[in-house]
Amino acid sequence: MADSDSNKEFLDKKLQEKLHIAKIVRKTVLTVLIAFVVLFAGVIGGGYLYVRSALKPVDPDNKEPVKVQIPIGSSVSQIASILEKNDIIKSAIVFKYYVKFKNESGFQAGNYQFNQSMTIQEIVERLKKGELMGEAAIKLTIPEGLQLSEIADIIAKHTPYSKKEIMNQLTNQQFIKQMQKKYPNTITDDIFNGRIKYALEGYLYPATYSFYEESPPLSEIIETMIKKTDEMLVPYRNKMKELSLSTHQFLTLASLVEEEATEKADREKIASVFYNRLEKNMPLQTDPTVLYSLGKHKERVYYKDLEVNSPYNTYKNKGLPPGPIANAGKQSLDAVANPADTNYFYFLATKEGEVIFTKTLDEHNKEKAKHITEKD
Known part of the structure; x- marks a missing residue:
């Protein structure tokens, strides 16, 4: 009987000890939990106040420029x-x-x-x-449809740099590689194709550029134009994927539309003709590529000109030329991104600037006889 009472007393003691330990653990956990919640609330509250303060002006009363x-x-x-x-x-x-x-x-x-x-x-x-301060020291207006050498002429006219210096910078491989590193979505390996005349042809966006130094670095002037092209292409990236066009191909096609279009031209229809010809594996046969191959501007393209031996000559070579033949503006970029749905394979521009679209060679020749003097 004594042993039984002794065991019961021992078990009661052990139970009390366990209950006491459990109580201590609960109190400890609760204390830690409360401390954590307070700390977390403090961090969240402090963070909220910090962000709210950081979003406000530094000094609402200080308007000193x-x-x-x-x-x-x-x-x-x-x-x-x-x-x-x-x-x-x-x-x-x-x-x-x-x-x-x-x-x-x-x-x-x-x-x-x-x-x-x-x-x-x-x-x-x-x-x-781009609300900049004061008057620009240099303002460069680059129109649509210009070739790299023509853009170099404009830069040379309004800056201290000679055309030779500008063209050297535009063709400098180290500089071009730097631009590729900064703008990899736009300046791709496609521009290093050995058949390309100028790697950066078509990559200087037509716009007005303001510079606030009398002699801004030449590299900065050129990069500003490349950066603008990079920004302008962002809305077209998904369209390029849908059309299975690389950035280089997209700019190349846009340059052809730019050079063929007149003020009255329907650029979407011109783009559709190029797409239709590419789909049928027909040569594009666009005169501006012949002039680019010849390296000079002419009022008319003659039959003898069509024989010029150049990868850019789309009368002798099927598919797109190796690269852009000029810079393209937004209207031409839009046209290439959203071509009209047509069955046209030919077009010609009249002296009045109208563009006539036809489906067959026979129709095209009839319109040409009406509006254009036969080429020599």
Whole structure:
């Protein structure tokens, strides 16, 4: 009986000890959990307050202008760091994630004027619109349909650089490789085809460019135009995939449309003729490629010109030429991305600028007899 009471007392003691330990464990876990929740809430609350503060102007009352230079080719992270360094924004990290969250893009390089009272969205809009400070020291207007050497003439006319210096830069392999590294979606290995006359032909976008230095680096001038091409091609990337065209092929085809089109031309129909011919494995037979092969401009293309021995001559070679023959504007890019649905295989431009489309060679010859003097 004594042994039984002793065992019962021992078991009760052990049970009490277990209950006591369990109570301590529960209290400890609860304490740790409360501490974690408080800490987590503090972090979340602190983070929220930090972000909310960082999204506000640095100083709402300070409108003193601050000059900020955004170099060509700057990434969003680099732009954010520059703005933070110049006390235009409170946090480069918050700015970067704000831009990402809002899906903002298309920031332009240049010399800007900001102030500390600006909101982040105001800063973003200014960077997108390219609202630069003061008058441009150099303004270059590059029209559509120009060849690389013609663009070099315009640059030489408005800058301290000679045409020879410009063409040397445009054909410099090291510079071209640098551009490929910066803009890999646009400058691809396709431009290194040995049959291509100029690797960057067709890659300098037609637009007006402003520079705020008297003598901006030549590399910066050219890169600005390449960067613009890279930006302009973004909306067409999916279309290129649908059409099974590389960037190089897309720009090449757009350059043909650009060179064939007149002010009154229906570029979508011109593009459709090229697509229809490519599908039937017919030579494109477009006169601008002959002129590019000859290396000169002429009012008329004669039969003897069609025999020029060049990979660009689309009378002698089927398919697309090795590369673009000029720079193409947005209208031509749109036409290549969205060609008309036609059965046309021929077209010709009249002296009045009208473009006549036909389905058969017989129809084409009849229209040519009506509107164009026979070539020599």
